[in-house]
Amino acid sequence: MLDSVKITRRQSEIRQALAGLVGKEKPTEDEVRNIEAMDLEFRQNETRYRAALICEDTERRDAGAELETRSGKQWSDLVAAFEVRQIIGALNEGRALSGKTAEVVQELRNSGGYKGIPVPLMALERRAGETIAGATPDPIQTRPTIDRLFPGSVAAQMGAQLISIGSGAIEWPVTTSAVTAGWAATELGNVAGPTVYATTDKALKPEHNLGIHMRISRKAMLQSGDALEQAIRRDMAGTMQAELDKAIFRGTGADGQPLGVIPGVATYGITATAVDAEIDAAVFRAAVTRFLVANAASGPGAVRLMVRPEAWNYMDGVASALPDLSEWDRLLKIIPAGNIAMTTNALAAPAGSPSAVSALLTTAAGGVAPIFVGIWGALDMIRDPYTDAQSGGLRLTALTTADVTVARGAQLEVLTGLELAAA
Incomplete structure (x- = not known):
């Protein structure tokens, strides 16, 4: 779980606890100390929350860039492992395609019609x-x-x-x-x-x-x-x-x-x-x-x-x-x-x-x-x-x-x- 999400949940818990304490007309000494401690923690969490957002923004950008290019990288990896010898075996002896070669051929067939076997x-x-x-x-x-x-x-x-x-x-x-x-x-x-x-x-x-x-x-x-x-x-x-x-x-x-x-x-x-x-x-x-x-x-x-x-x-x-x-x-x-x-x-x-x-x-x-x-x-x-x-x-x-x-x-x-x- 992201740190910003954890801090947000803790802030909600503090606000809920403070709502019950500040409504009392005559709080006890322990309740007053709890109010001061939670108030201090709430202010500290605000600073931590802003710092977490800054750090996670960079992570989100990196993850977004990876997602934008992931499909192209996956296709390049598939084609890099493409074996022409499997095509020759399939055409000459009727062998079944296997592995990444079969995946590439299937993708090409889905994108267009071919009379024979498509080769990128x-x-x-x-x-x-x-x-x-x-x-x-x-x-x-x-x-x-x-x-x-x-x-x-x-x-x-x-x-x-x-x-x-x-x-x-x-x-x-x-x-x-x-x-x-x-x-x-x-x-x-x-x-x-x-x-x-x-x-x-x-x-x-x-x-x-x-x-x-x-x-x-x-x-x-x-x-x-x-x-x-x-x-x-x-x-x-x-x-x-x-x-x-x-x-x-x-x-x-x-x-x-x-x-x-x-x-x-x-x-x-x-x-x-x-x-x-x-x-x-x-x-x-x-x-x-x-x-x-x-x-x-x-x-x-x-x-x-x-x-x-x-x-x-x-x-x-x-x-x-x-x-x-x-x-x-x-x-x-x-x-x-x-x-x-x-x-x-x-x-x-x-x-x-x-x-x-x-x-x-x-x-x-x-x-x-x-x-x-x-x-x-x-x-x-x-x-x-x-x-x-x-x-x-x-x-x-x-x-x-x-x-x-x-x-x-x-x-x-x-x-x-x-x-x-x-x-």
Whole structure:
């Protein structure tokens, strides 16, 4: 029992006892002494009561914070113990799921329908002891099924936000009006206006399905369970990371793919600058300046850059006008090295004559991510034991649904025609 509750009960007892004593016209000496003792105790208890409330307030705050995050912690603990090898055994041999793996599958089935066995995407993350890339996103809100992009994802390094969606679509209203202020020209004159306040909805829709198809040999299934689980997780995570990155930035919008950032420049209202000149640090400095002028960034440190390795190779080999500095060294003085991502997957290979590449710059203006990636539900794992029946193998198909959108095109800029040779 809390000390404050005990003190409150004792105060009630003292008041009840005092009520009977003070009503007497001629109390005895013992009764007078009791009144004085209880009065002193009552005043002391008031001080103790206030002190108890102060102490218990901190305890209540700590307990409340624990209760607010307890459900998320419990789910994370369940997924941390999720065993992919149980899924393989259930699909291949009909084994019953057990332990925390069965609890996770049951929770996922309750939240949405799956044709096969649902697998949380968090279960595909590399566990402790494995090599983990440095880039890990920091989402605004922890979601029950998916809470981050896979480690090492270029989309995460460029500030993309992953949204886990149970069902339906999500829209963001973005202000598109140009509301301006104006001074009254005369004493009785009107100020400028009225101006229409308009918005445009940017939606994520479940119209694009990504599938991962794997063949598992009989030898692999007979190996130790932990080795099989780690191998399957690495294959799934690597394949999904590569395909999502490619779709986010280079998706064609056709043949089932979502419309990526670079092909969707016109659709998303993204600024595209044709440099068509030798790549140098001044090109990126000018792009950062355009962000600052448009109020899309507060400084160069808020800008992220994605380039091809060939661009780094060329710039690092070209001496700048400054002594003992290459063009790449000058670029690092403009954009921090931690904000630069190199990729061969999310940007097209050098092409043309002279050979040229493209680059992408993003910024998170006002806390709004430059790119939104929506994923519906968990992985839907479907088993095919018949195709490879002659060899005793098993085929697995993992399906997920994803989409890409850009809320404000002013937070992104694409640079094209960055030539890798002097004119």
